[in-house]
Amino acid sequence: MIECRHVFKQFNKKEVLKDCHFSLKKGENVGIMGESGTGKSTLARLLVGLEKASSGEILLDGKPYSAKEGAKVLLVFQDATHAVNPLFTVKEILTEARQDTVAQDELVSILNDVGLDESYLTKTSRQLSGGQLQRVCIARALLLKPEVIIFDEALSGLDPLIQGQLLRLLYQLKETYQQTYIFISHDFNLCYAICNRILVMFDGTIVDEITRFENPIQIHHPATQNLLVESQNPKYSKCQLRKMMVTLETK
Ligand SMILES: Nc1ncnc2c1ncn2[C@@H]1O[C@H](COP(=O)(O)OP(=O)(O)O)[C@@H](O)[C@H]1O
Numbered sequence: 369m370i371e372c373r374h375v376f377k378q379f380n381k382k383e384v385l386k387d388c389h390f391s392l393k394k395g396e397n398v399g400i401m402g403e404s405g406t407g408k409s410t411l412a413r414l415l416v417g418l419e420k421a422s423s424g425e426i427l428l429d430g431k432p433y434s435a436k437e438g439a440k441v442l443l444v445f446q447d448a449t450h451a452v453n454p455l456f457t458v459k460e461i462l463t464e465a466r467q468d469t470v471a472q473d474e475l476v477s478i479l480n481d482v483g484l485d486e487s488y489l490t491k492t493s494r495q496l497s498g499g500q501l502q503r504v505c506i507a508r509a510l511l512l513k514p515e516v517i518i519f520d521e522a523l524s525g526l527d528p529l530i531q532g533q534l535l536r537l538l539y540q541l542k543e544t545y546q547q548t549y550i551f552i553s554h555d556f557n558l559c560y561a562i563c564n565r566i567l568v569m570f571d572g573t574i575v576d577e578i579t580r581f582e583n584p585i586q587i588h589h590p591a592t593q594n595l596l597v598e599s600q601n602p603k604y605s606k607c608q609l610r611k612m613m614v615t616l617e618t619k
Pocket residue numbers: 379380384402403404405406407408409410411
């Protein structure tokens with residue numbers, strides 16, 4: 369459904385994306401993994417139409433995508449606190465991007481879907497924890513009924529326990545809404561827990577693809593190896609995610 373065809377992007381003559389080429393099918397969970405500065409967020413901004421490619425094209429269902437016809441591809445950012453107006457209540461956050469009036473029932477139902485209840489509608493973002501606010505941001509995206517949601521490091525920086533809960537939530541939402549997820553992270557464990565395919569970016573281009581997760585994982589580029597080695601670092605609290613993976617697999 370998404371085709372990214374030989375996409376290049378320059379900023380002030382600096383080539384940030386170089387010949388990015390891939391496609392993804394409806395309903396896939398695709399990871400985009402890479403070190404910081406490899407162009408993942410730039411690619412995400414191009415995919416949602418916040419920026420234009422210098423050359424190449426991005427197609428959604430065979431046509432160039434324009435957000436003007438309705439937001440079909442949405443981005444959920446890492447830092448939820450900067451993604452919302454701190455003075456807004458949860459209700460205002462949820463409804464700000466919708467043109468129409470959203471019925472109270474729909475708001476309550478979407479909050480329930482992300483594991484929050486009606487009482488949150490009147491709270492302001494300052495009264496919520498990071499994980500709760502990220503749930504609100506996910507609910508806000510869901511209310512716009514996108515076909516694709518891109519999570520740009522959306523779980524990075526959260527407590528591993530919360531990461532596990534949100535992974536479980538995304539997995540359940542996927543069953544309900546049948547969306548396509550693009551999951552951007554530098555953390556292999558997070559991608560591994562939810563993706564059926566991982567693209568690896570290095571220096572502005574896609575250098576590797578992981579499609580099979582049995583040991584030993586087959587890789588083709590040193591950048592992938594570096595990311596896998598780094599993901600063994602105990603700071604990533606693997607136990608949490610390993611447990612999570614088992615529940616995902618047996619679901
Ligand atoms: N608007 C911009 N203007 C100039 N350079 C940019 C801009 N956005 C990103 N870059 C540069 O592009 C490179 C890739 O950035 P980014 O896409 O944020 O990488 P990642 O998300 O993988 O960390 C970085 O070197 C960054 O400085």
